[in-house]
Amino acid sequence: MAREGEIQHYAGVRASQGTDGKARLLAAVFAQKERLFLFSPVLLGVGISLYFSLRTEPPSWLCLSAPLLLAALLFGLWPRRLQNGVFYMLALMAISGFLLSAGVAVAKARTMLVSAPILEKPMGPVDVVGRIAALETLEAGEGVRLLLRDLAVEDIAPADTPHTIRIKVRRMPLEGLRPGDRISVLAELNPPSAPVAPGAYDFQRMAYFRQMGAFGFSYREPVVIGRAAAGASLWLESLRQHIIGRIARVIPLREAGIANALMTGERTAIAAADMDDMRNSGLVHIISISGLHISMIAGVIFFTLRLAMACFPTFAVYHPIKKYAAIGALLFTVLYTGLVGATVPTVRSVIMTGLVLLAVMLDRIPVSLRVVAIAALIILATVPEAVVGPSFQMSFAAVMGLVAFYEATRDQWVAVYRRCGWFRRGLIYLAGICVTTVIASIATAPFSIYHFQQFANYGLLANLLAVPLTSFVIMPAMLLGYLLMPLGWEAPALWAMGQGISGMIGISHFVANLPHAVSMPYAWPLSALLCFSAGWIFLCLLQGWGRLLSVVPVIAGIITVLIASPPDLLISASGKLMAVKDPEGKVYMSTVKAEKFVAESWMRVLGRGGEIPEILLSHPAAACDEWACRLTLKDKKISFAFHSAAHGEECRWADIVLADDPVRVRPCMAKTTIDRFDVWKNGVHAIWLNEETIQSVGERRGHRPWTISNSR
Template sequence: MATRHAPVGPAGGNAGTGDAAVQRTWRTGARLSSAASAIEQFLDQAGFDRAPWMVVGFALGIAAWFVLATPWQWGMAIGAGLLVALAGASLGSSGFGQNHLRMAAVSAGLLFAAGVAVIWLRSETVGAEPIERPMVVPLQGYVLDRADQPALDRIRLTLAIRDAEAGKAQKVRVNVPLEHANDAIAEGAIIRLRARLMPPAPPMLPGAYNFARAAWFQGLSATGGMIGDIEVVRPAEHRQGWLAKVQRALSLHVRNKLSGSPGTIAAAFASGDRGGISEADDDAMRDAGLTHLLSISGLHVSAVIAAAYLLSLKLLALWPALALRVRLPVVAAGGGALAGIGYTLLTGSEVPTVRSCIAALLVLGALALGREALSLRMVAVAAFCVLLLWPESLIGPSFQMSFAAVLAIVALHNSGPVRTFLEPHDEGWAGWLVRRGTMLLVTGLVIEIALMPIVLFHFHRAGVYGALANVVAIPLVTFVSMPLVALALLLDTVGIGAPIWWLVGKSLELLLAIAHFTAAQPGAVKLMPQMSGLTFALFIGSGLWLALWRGRRRLLSLVPAAIATIMLLMTPVPDVLISGDGRHVGITMDGERLVSLRESRSNYASENLLELAGVEGDPIMIENWPGALCSPEFCILGIERGGRKWTVLMARNKIRVEERALAAACERSDIVIADRWLPSSCRPRWLKADRDLLEHTGGLAIVLEKHEIHTVASAQGEHGWWRGED
């Protein structure tokens, strides 16, 4: 019987082994080609529009820079984006991909890398090193900005000063009592004063507002308050700060014409000056979901531009010679653009206002060119322009809420069922009114749902009845209050605006009545503990998927939305909250009440503790809680969690106690909290949160049952605004 030999390859190796390797390579390539073809087919059938997703890629790069901790990680992120772009470019030549997939990979990779680079460059360019410690110093500085805040009985000055030790200029912000304010203290003046300065404060607790980060991108090195008197070394020249002076004069004029709360709201509409709004009115508007009406943003800018556009169009149409020779929409768009830019400048040119103005100008351009005014591409272009100029705005609630609302409106009104519902029907005015009213209510509900995760993530509270309140409040402000304010100001030029100001006052009294009534209802505000970054990312991802795809593929967004909702509902309430300085401690008892170590002189600390614990009602001082044992120096409180009792020992002041007694008390405690350094002999069973630890970690949020400790430092990395100890 003949012997069968395995074939031998050219190099003398086993050809069978080589064939197997070739087959495996072929099968891998076939699978990749099949996957690429499937993705390509999905993108083609879905009507894939690359432009909005390119902006999403750019935004993801910016977000990655904030999430990642160190410069080498930022560099790796840029490299990863470039590798994705390179891999996408190679798809076409390898035959694994076609146009959609290849271009999506290339554009997403490049824009992701660009997003990381842009925010990194922005941080290095505008970031200002904070002062090292609190100090009382004499200052002589140039007034860059003045903000009047009569509701808080002060003015707020932003000064450029000279740091003699560092040999460079610094920007600081100082609060000056209103009694010391005069017209000579304005933009362009040089003043001299004595002030107590503080470094910009980091978050008090994990999830709290990060003022240090905001100050970093504003270029602020310190903030503080004036001590003593103020001296004007050189008054501002007439040509300096003229726009800010016009803004203040306009605000004062409105408040003189219309007194009380309506006057402060009208001043905010006319000039962007919110400094006169009382805390009670501000809280009511917030809890009713109407705060967006006070901040000059999309609604106000759009109303001004739309009014100017329509008025210009109608007036120009009365001139036949012009109407026959030029395209009136183009000329009217120019008039609307000038009105929008002027209103933006007049109201302070804040980032939200500028962002809204850019978006509105793009809409005007679309109208002038005869294109669809509201489209996802228009929203994408506006978002990209804003992120390119102010990439740090991505992580702020203002940017997120504005574009989430616009995306929700565009996606809703571009959907097939809504288009069918809004098509012209053979009906009377009553039917038309019912359909439009129904659509207004549905739009409000959709916007409220879209904004809810953002509001809860940033503010830990949301107005439950905001959609219903906005159904009345938005038309009231857009079609009644703002036009009346504009008409009253116009008639004031000839001294006959008083009757119109009376109508303005009545409309704004109605607005405030809606806000206070809504906020006063049981369950009007829902408090939630800080949701995780993953939960928030799932909500945002599901919202983008729902808005940017078409047809039934949108429904896939329900999967991450459902997962995020479950995660949100399962978010544990922190058992112990400790501020970064160790002075403020909040302990949740029975999940409904918050026990506080000490009473704060301001509401800031208690509001942070309540919001991040997701607890309503006023805090209870620990000495008033049954079962708490307090001496002048320390308090001891037992907490039942996870089937065991935790003993918490808290220092009430900095009075020193005998070390042996302190060591014995620490030994009997699971957690020891103090706003000072404790000796090494103090050894609790689980955690010693004294000044030494808190300088490294910042504020703490502790979940006892899971033995979890969340820190402020864990979310800061090596970004310039964080000055925690290594």
């Protein structure tokens, strides 16, 4: 340490004299020395992201040998890192390279570990026999979703049978079904769907890492051919269904869907209108189990246990009751996490809460960015695919910003709080909600816009009204309901919880229906998201003047957003749906009846979410007949050909021909032709007219273990 101090002092002196550029760099690094560990999950995440950005699968030997070689290099450099600044910088570079390569290796290992058969083509109706691993009740009248494992599927060999499939069952009644039952059902099965646009959410990748090889629906009610077997996971799923049944007896149907989400993690029964209001008002985080819920539960259990033990003075004097309470709170939060499901935000929250409670047991400072970094490292090492999903990105962006802010201002908050009475402390609580909401909104806004093309403008108002209701009514009543349920006395607590949920639904509906409550910009390019992410990371993790580095990527991100634009033309993977966006922003589609989910997704991508597209025939500049539609846009002649008989004439007239049939005219004089074969091979195509750029889902993703296309 003395030698390290000498290097730091030397670098600082030379830098202050302005005589040594290398010394200035070394001094800048030493100024962030205490923060370097915080960048370890960042580098690991970058390595994982690099793996998922590849268009071809890298060889296993390369992925696994690179971190070993860099670890050997680091082993040789580490003892010499204090000899001079050069070795110190080389050691840092070796650590960085190791973490980057380790990220690639972890992602590759995970991909190999979860590999399972995936259905490549639709099939059905077929007989499916499987065991119910999970049962999800859908919105009223929509039936249930069954997660089936241990499968036998008609016309599929055992080696090619998916590990898990999900089937929607609409036929009622289904009261006889229980987790663990073995059932037979006649079903239509489909492979996981590809992204609806280049760069859009990759549902196939998500399904691959969850080992879900097919999705479908049943033609008739399932038949139980074997009753539930014993098992911890099945017992837990049965417990969830039991709790859902208890909730249904007390809480009205509308509020019961949200109560199910909070008490069991099952969100499928929430009414679609209520879910939309929660998103548009900025309250959807309340029904997504995360830090808010875990910290509340841990806090209530901690203080309740500590108060109960303090009621016995002799015991309290001779025992560390604070540490005992921390142990009890930790056990309860782990049980709660198991009950509601181990999603990324939930796991992050329980890891951080566990580390905080461990710090209480060890008499350490409980909350710091190191706790956030450790939680991120654990999740990235075990579930590396989470890094490319919105849950991980938004959860850690928000908590990193919050911890960084309160870590920097903790003393000021504590000093003000101690000098205030009860009324002013209440005001401080409300101020804390406002500050927390603003920071979390800023942190998550780029991710919300990139992934969902949506931002709640009045999130501050909604959270200011709803968070106190959640903190003082809903969550305490939920916790009391858990404790009383084994005795059968849970009804009063669940009733109170239902009243609180009803109030929260009212708040979300009020805020969501205010004028301009939600903004729906077009889908930002990935480069913009990366710039804003880098800026937020630098701002939160660096200290002192180093935080000014965050300005550079943020400015780059703003410039990227300003110069980027959504595509002008889109054609679906079936070739049956085509869309055009005119310079005024209106979207016209070839049909409003086919592929409605794709059409709705395209409207969000094009920045017109929530609107109904116009029919292409109604475009004022379109000349249409039964065979084709012609349109001139941005000095480009575009033809939407609906019949093969029109291909010859359209090829002679147009610069761009979009056809839902194979174009067999040779040669086709159009500069760009996208026909049935092109979309069959590469999926959805997007065209930017000014840049004369074409992107397709297939070319953007490449060939990876989770990609399914007709050219595979």
